[in-house]
Amino acid sequence: MLNNFSGQIFFEEKLAPYTSWKVGGECQALVMPKSIEDIQLVLDYCNENKVPYLVLGNGSNILKSDEYFDGIVINISKTLNSITIEEDKVTVGSGCMLPKLAFHLAKNEIGDFAFYAGIPGTVGGGIVMNAGSAGKETKDVLLSVTYIDETGRIIKEPASKLDLDFRRSKFQGRKKIIVSAEFKKEYRAKDEALTATKEIADRRRKKFPLNVPTAGSTFKSPTGGPYPGKIIEDLGLKGTTHGKAKISERHGNWIENIGEASANDINELINYVQHIVKKKTGIDLEVEVIRV
Ligand SMILES: Cc1cc2nc3c(=O)[nH]c(=O)nc-3n(C[C@H](O)[C@H](O)[C@H](O)COP(=O)(O)OP(=O)(O)OC[C@H]3O[C@@H](n4cnc5c(N)ncnc54)[C@H](O)[C@@H]3O)c2cc1C
Structure with missing residues (x-):
């Protein structure tokens, strides 16, 4: 299919193992x-043959439908993961995992990336989602992004041009592929940076259901509200199940796959919660996870 492609290709591959919810049909x-160069080859192939494609990082914020995807999934999570510390910035491949970045930079006396410690996504996915926690978000530390556009051109843009907002960026719903990013380099004493990073990781282990398949927050929970976790809890919806999808008892904004759930189970549970919350409170909950 792709001459000169040096990566791996898996035909008729089931996507569930590549997503944190463990759902999703074949592609x-x-x-x-x-x-x-490999990414550009895939894009050329898709453009020439009119084959649709979608990009997958670590699959930790995606609800991939059960339906067959008659196209190519470009998975950037095992490669493009270099971290280069330069004099005035840090350049990172888009496949680098955010917790790895947080700990690596802390060890090298660079802060403040501790907020990435418990976010199980890649740098690419983190930029697309403007991922954040503990009062910080990607926007606070990002300098620029390099991506490949739909035609295969490599483009570098400053963070100020990416429309970064709460769990939002201009990359959502687009076909651009992030390949690397430059981050701020600010000094923070190693002990202090490492302690902060470990503390965030530990705190999250206690607070969230990390031993079951989820996608973290299902609905957006911006500073200033609405706070979906509290609303869902107050309405007594925690523990509600649909098929094998369940609203977590630990946190109302998390939906667990309690065993062989389908994407449809999860999707219908999301729709149900939105419907009940709207009916009982008048609030529209905005879905954070990307449904494809
Ligand atoms: C246990 C758990 C805890 C979580 N906690 C948090 C949290 O505290 N804060 C938070 O913000 N999020 C959290 N999340 C959600 C998720 O980890 C983040 O949104 C993360 O940034 C997604 O990265 P990813 O690589 O998994 O992206 P994916 O889920 O693979 O993809 C997300 C979107 O980005 C696109 N994308 C991915 N990589 C690229 C790329 N290289 N180029 C272009 N597009 C790309 C995909 O097409 C998709 O639209 C949590 C998830 C889980 C499972």
Whole structure:
């Protein structure tokens, strides 16, 4: 299919193992590029043959439907994961995991990336979602992003041009592929940075259901509200199940796959919660996870 492609290709691959909810049907092919050139080859192939594609990072914020995807999934989570510390900035490949970045930078006396310690996504996914926690978000530490556009061109843009807002960026719903990013480099004493990073990781282990398949927060919970976790709890919806999808007893904004749930189970539970919350409180909960 792709001459000169140096990465891996898996045909008729089931996507469930690649998502944190462990749901999602098969696709025509899943490719794991090893380089930027590999990504460009895939894009050329898709454009020439009119094959649809979608990008997957670590799959921790995606609800992939049970339906067959007659296209190519470009999985950037095992490669493009270098971290280069320069004099005035840090350049990171989009496949680098956020917790790895947080600990690596803390060890190198660079802060403040502790907020990434418990977010199980890649740098690419973190930028698309403007991921954040503990009062900080990607926007606070990002300098610029390099991506490949739909035609295969490599473009670098400053963070100020990416429309970064609460769990939002201009990359959502688009076909651009982030390959690397530059981050701020600010000094923070190693002990202090490492302690802060470990503390956040520990706190989250206690607060959230991390031993079951979820996608973290299902609905957006911006500073200033609405706070979906509290609303869902107050309405007595915690523990509600639909098929094998369940609203977590630990946190109302998290939906657990309690065993072989389908994407449809989860999707219908999301719709049900939105419906009940709207009916009883008048509040529209905005879905954070990307449904594809
Ligand atoms: C246990 C758990 C805890 C979580 N806690 C938090 C939290 O505290 N804060 C928070 O913000 N989020 C949290 N999340 C959600 C999730 O981890 C983040 O949104 C993360 O940034 C998603 O990254 P990903 O690589 O998994 O992206 P994916 O889920 O793979 O993709 C998300 C979106 O980004 C796109 N995308 C991914 N990579 C690229 C790329 N290289 N180029 C272009 N588009 C790309 C995808 O197409 C998709 O639209 C949590 C999830 C889980 C499972």
